Amino acid sequence: MVEYRIDRRSGVATYLQIVQQTKQALRMGLLEPGDRLPTAREVVEATAVNPNTVLKAYRELEREGLVEARRGLGTFVRATLGTGPADSPLRGELTDWARRARAAGLEREDVAALFTSVLKEHFEGDE
Amino acid sequence: MTDPVIEADGLGMRYRRRGGGWALKDCTLALPAGRVVAVVGPNGAGKSTLLGLAAGLLRPTEGRITAPTRDRLAYVAQDKPLYGQLTVAETLRLGHELNPDRWDPAAAERITGPLPGNARVRTLSGGQRTRLALALALGKRPELLLLDEPMADLDPLARRELMGALLADAAERGTTVAMSSHILTELEGSCDHLLLVQDGRIRLDGAIDDLLAAHTLLTGPIADLAPHTVVDSRTTGRQLTALVRREGPVEGPWETAEPSLEELLLAHLRPTEGAPA
Numbered sequence: 001m002v003e004y005r006i007d008r009r010s011g012v013a014t015y016l017q018i019v020q021q022t023k024q025a026l027r028m029g030l031l032e033p034g035d036r037l038p039t040a041r042e043v044v045e046a047t048a049v050n051p052n053t054v055l056k057a058y059r060e061l062e063r064e065g066l067v068e069a070r071r072g073l074g075t076f077v078r079a080t081l082g083t084g085p086a087d088s089p090l091r092g093e094l095t096d097w098a099r100r101a102r103a104a105g106l107e108r109e110d111v112a113a114l115f116t117s118v119l120k121e122h123f124e125g126d127e
Numbered sequence: 128m129t130d131p132v133i134e135a136d137g138l139g140m141r142y143r144r145r146g147g148g149w150a151l152k153d154c155t156l157a158l159p160a161g162r163v164v165a166v167v168g169p170n171g172a173g174k175s176t177l178l179g180l181a182a183g184l185l186r187p188t189e190g191r192i193t194a195p196t197r198d199r200l201a202y203v204a205q206d207k208p209l210y211g212q213l214t215v216a217e218t219l220r221l222g223h224e225l226n227p228d229r230w231d232p233a234a235a236e237r238i239t240g241p242l243p244g245n246a247r248v249r250t251l252s253g254g255q256r257t258r259l260a261l262a263l264a265l266g267k268r269p270e271l272l273l274l275d276e277p278m279a280d281l282d283p284l285a286r287r288e289l290m291g292a293l294l295a296d297a298a299e300r301g302t303t304v305a306m307s308s309h310i311l312t313e314l315e316g317s318c319d320h321l322l323l324v325q326d327g328r329i330r331l332d333g334a335i336d337d338l339l340a341a342h343t344l345l346t347g348p349i350a351d352l353a354p355h356t357v358v359d360s361r362t363t364g365r366q367l368t369a370l371v372r373r374e375g376p377v378e379g380p381w382e383t384a385e386p387s388l389e390e391l392l393l394a395h396l397r398p399t400e401g402a403p404a
Contacts, residue, residue, distance in 0.1 A: 045294075046291060
């Protein structure tokens with residue numbers, strides 16, 4: 001079972017926080033196919049978040065094929081989310097790149113800004 | 128879209144005392160059932176008047192308002208009126224006797240939980256009285272729950288707990304909840320519909336997601352923002368920061384972002400630069 005932590009000051013929409021935290025739990029293996037997500041009532045009671053927001057997040061996860069709602073029973077995990085293994089070639093390339101960026105004198109924040117802007121360029125409209 | 132649970136048409140309310148000014152004027156709205164509505168606005172804007180009219184406790188000076196009948200709605204006034212000489216248990220029994228067909232003791236006791244049953248109401252703290260008043264309202268299993276500044280007396284922990292219990296109950300039974308506050312952070316995230324009241328008028332009315340999506344916060348060089356409707360704008364040196372209600376896509380040299388609820392509200396409440404306040 002996951003427990004959601006809602007940060008009202010983060011600037012990230014609440015339903016997206018629920019979507020992202022569910023995905024994170026899937027990536028980490030904390031949620032596996034067949035597991036039940038907390039009911040809207042349980043989430044609302046623990047977080048004081050609007051019930052419709054929870055339902056919106058669950059609909060979004062359902063649309064992405066990650067969970068399914070079973071009438072009267074709850075919402076269940078259908079799929080896992082793969083993450084590149086820690087030693088994947090992609091990670092290696094990124095590590096090299098970060099090393100070069102640092103050698104070139106970039107600060108951590110410069111690197112983060114650069115990375116974010118490239119992410120934005122290539123994944124525009126995915127969220 | 129479901130049938131509205133509160134409908135007002137040309138609603139106005141004028142107080143005989145207080146110099147005869149309008150507390151509420153030209154108010155037309157239709158609140159869909161099942162929403163959790165934030166009634167937001169500065170002190171004295173007309174929030175309590177609107178809730179009192181919806182509860183049927185005030186009579187409109189003009190126009191009309193329809194809401195569920197007295198037995199199907201619950202209203203918790205700002206001062207949480209209770210009988211001081213009764214105990215907590217007696218108050219709950221009274222709630223049961225006044226609502227014999229609807230009363231749900233479990234729903235009420237979930238809220239009163241930590242209160243001692245034999246304590247007299249007059250010995251309770253402000254926060255405990257709020258708890259008891261909310262328990263009475265929820266025990267009635269209302270279709271519409273009207274709460275005027277419900278959380279003002281509560282510490283942050285109790286606030287979170289009671290808001291959670293309130294929303295969980297609403298989620299289970301599809302109750303429509305309308306609650307007022309002048310403290311926005313109390314309501315952000317918990318509500319899905321907004322009514323912004325200012326100077327006795329409704330300034331914004333709609334689903335919060337839709338309202339946020341209809342507005343854009345932009346920063347960049349000073350330029351004409353037409354055809355968009357400028358809600359609030361200010362300039363610092365060569366930079367313009369504005370919140371607009373969009374008419375079509377925003378095209379221009381601006382950085383754009385969706386505003387937060389707080390930014391949206393402040394922009395609407397702030398007098399615009401150069402405009403008469």
